[in-house]
Amino acid sequence: MSAGTALRARVDTDDIHAVPLRHPWRWVSAAAVVVLTALFAISAAGNENYLWHTYLKYLFDQRISKGAGVTVLITLVSMVIATAAGLLAAVARMSENFVLRYAAWLYIWVFRGTPVYVQLVFWGLFTSLYPRIGLDIPGVGLLFGVDTKPWFTPMVSACIGLGLNEGSYMSEVMRAGILSVGQGQREAAAALGIPRGKMMRRVVMPQAMRVIIPPTGNSLIGMLKTTSLVVAIPVSVELYVRVRDIAGVLYQPVPLLLVACTWYLAMTSVLMVGQHFVEKHYARGDARASSGRQRRAAADEDGEKA
Template structure:
């Protein structure tokens, strides 16, 4: 045995000494700390005060005869109110359809390298986002007084089509047009932001794979942009539902708020009728919020590392299968 091997053997600790050293280290480790949450009496006191105030308000509203709860219950399921809610839904759907289609077109124009298209889109957004929607609806209500007929044809040539504005169902048609054109200005910015959120590398990769511009937009850009587009679009839809109450500026009185206003103009009880309209608006928006939640969850797949319940069950099943196989 060489001198180095003798020195190494001499310096190596004995098994018993190593065990005793490990025991000594374990003995010197501190005991685990028992965390005690901080007491926050201020939060509980604030919550108690809020609950007490809420209870007092509900009790006062329930016992206040000025609310006329009997009238509220009478008109909550009235056929006129229900028909007004249907007209409100029609206005919302049609105006949002115009807003989405025109908004996508305006967003593409804003992103176009053509300066004329960019300028036209910018002026459109400047006008419709810079003026109140109520003023715009008043203007559309006065449209028949500005233009009696609409003629389509060749300038200084033959006429292809001619429409008499007075023959239209003017209040409803102009309400849809006014709401839709106003909504298009906001949808254009939402779509433009969604498209801009997708990196340029995605487009370059799609082009390298031989995809055309339309294929790149439909298969690569838009599916990823929908994560950004869907939440504000859902908010715009809910906002549009409530904005339909402004169509009284046209004037259109067959919507939900118009029906409620006509009724309390006769019985002189505006408070219960406004509560009826608010209840219908709240019920419809609640359904729309549920649909928005599921749409957001659908388009956000893969963007979060948090596993869903279905994925957790599948992972647990795979683990059980692996354990049984061993």
């Protein structure tokens, strides 16, 4: 038995009368929140202006559920585009080539500095601005040309517009995650002859994911709600557009907006649960290291006291 353990064993626990610190205002505030929430729920349930019968009628309407599926599809595709664009912009921002560095900065500056609704309007007008895209070399002629209308459908324009806008924000998230990995690990990988691409995949990115995942999850949830802005293109089968069209026919916007809010809450709740488990997966190594450091620190402290 060490000296520190023997010293703690001699302490008579019967002489210790620990009194927990009381927090009466916590209970008062909690009770106030419960009462106010209950009062609001009772008031809303009895308010005929909400038109709850219309809400229940259209909550699981087939048009609404299909619109929710389209919303999820737009969100996932746009997030894939945003992740790819963000990663490329982040790598370009850290490049030693000043052309790539300033091109990435220009992309981030433009897409972060202008409203996403305005950007979606321009993407909706893309086929009018550029009805045909091709490579025309002076003196040689047109090498090839493609009509844009069959390719840039409203769905495609919505995904590209949302993805490139979100990619400008994701680039800073990616850059922060990459920079969070110590320079020494990159130098060690370079000293071992590991190619830069493999180093990013095997050394840097697995550690950077701990920093990247939380804000990326928030961006995904924000993207899900931002899809309501594709009304600017418009995508006629998206959830909010469906709700708006039905409300326009019924002249009852409130219950249909509640239907939309319910679907958005359900979808974001699923994404939040998924984000929790992904964060937990990438934080496992860090949690083990942290607990090990804490045990060593506690052992050192006991040795100093002894």
